[in-house]
Amino acid sequence: MNTMGTDGLIIDAVSHDYGGKDVVREVSLRVGPGELVCLLGPSGCGKTTTLRIAAGLEAPRKGRVFLDGRLVSGDGTHVPPEHRHVGFLFQDYALFPHLDVLGNVEFGLDRLARPARRERALAVLEQVGMTAYAGAWPHQLSGGQQQRVALARALAPHPRLMLLDEPFSGLDKRLRDQVRDETLHVLKTSGVSTLMVTHDPEEAMFMADRIAVMRAGRVVQMGEPAELYSRPADAFVASTFGEINMLAARVAGGAVETAVGRFAAPGLAESQAAGVLIRPEGVSLTPAADGEAVVLVSHHLGRSSLVHLRVEKDGMAPQHLHARLPGTLCPAEGARVRLAVDPAQAFVFPANGEGG
Known part of the structure; x- marks a missing residue:
């Protein structure tokens, strides 16, 4: 695969196993600059492992991973997560209980001088509509507010790539729809490349520019939401997007x-x-x-x-x-x-x- 001059994330023929059991098989996909790609599939299909490989939390057994044209996994290379400039947003927002909202967002900005750190943290809090809560503690926030703070913390260091793993599944439906819409707007405004895992086809169709449908460790079909709905490659893909x-x-x-x-x-x-x-x-x-x-x-x-x-x-x-x-x-x-x-x-x- 030619990666010269390529921005974003490229996963090239990646395979991985746990204890000899294949969980990811020859997966290839690209997330372009500013693009949001969803990995969609049932539990155990390999989507979260694929996300962890992109993050650097797992080293693939075979294949390569490139980030902004730089090899970060494969061919004897493995760059750890902290050196990939990747932002994370998971179902468990993992806010630090001993830090207030501003402190949580500033946490990943230790390379900046204090005034610049505060300025950047306040800027992303404004982006997610949480400036008024800068002095609040995580336990004082609702689930939706905690999610917004976690998003601000992930975006604050200007990551090359955002990785989202079922980030809305802990919210009730009304709040989930609202926070999902706000998150999509923030991600698109920031222009960051994003890879997201979900088992919810409606969520994938709402969020994604393109969807990679996974089954048994493989990408069965990848394309724009309308393409997958209108021209499914097989019965599995057709049934993924609703009752049949x-x-x-x-x-x-x-x-x-x-x-x-x-x-x-x-x-x-x-x-x-x-x-x-x-x-x-x-x-x-x-x-x-x-x-x-x-x-x-x-x-x-x-x-x-x-x-x-x-x-x-x-x-x-x-x-x-x-x-x-x-x-x-x-x-x-x-x-x-x-x-x-x-x-x-x-x-x-x-x-x-x-x-x-």
Whole structure:
């Protein structure tokens, strides 16, 4: 990989194991200047280990890590975290209880003279809206306020790279949404490259310029949020970004026939077993006495309604399907409806696995 003149973070074919068990396998990715990349995946997929390798907390067994064009891991080199100019923000904000807010933010600025240290600390506290709390102690702050102080402390030394590991998971949903929005604004304003770990697909789509979906130690697919949602590489990626309906089918004439319609099956062989994945939000309903589906139950969820359906089509076994409709629509139990599926919300993959 050519790294000349490259800023940001490059992870190049990195692998790592614990006690002989592979946890990261041939992972390659780049975080460009000012870019925010999310590592997304279930517990145990290797995302936190990848973050720790970027930080220098772990030395990879294979592969290389570059920061702003400088080799920091691999080929016999390993630069420790304290010499990488990296900022950290974790779920446990780890504020020093014996220091006030200003003291916490000044802590990593020991190379500056005292007046410059105070000036920089106050500047980043203003950036995160915490100037008024400079003299407060950590135990006097709410969870959201502690998170803002931890962010200010991480940004104060002008890091080359910010690393975030599930930083919002300890907050309740209302506060999490607010703090997440504020953090994104601060990170983008600062222009720092950021690598973030999350298991929450909605959070990844909100925060990230690009997302790397991980499974079993590998990056399955990487791209912009809209790309991953609209063009998933396999069933695992498709199901990562929300609930899906799964129908079994078999390829005939380059397509699959299901109880809810016919869908193209590019790249699949004739007679091959396939799985048809349909997002509930891609299913629309029209009341019709002769409709092919009957409403089993409707759940009104506020902004949306989740409708359970039994789909009946001659010559096919009945299918259970979910439709997600605008909250103003909530068809009655037992109602007959006709279905329409948005082809852009339906995906056909081989039935013998999820690829990747």
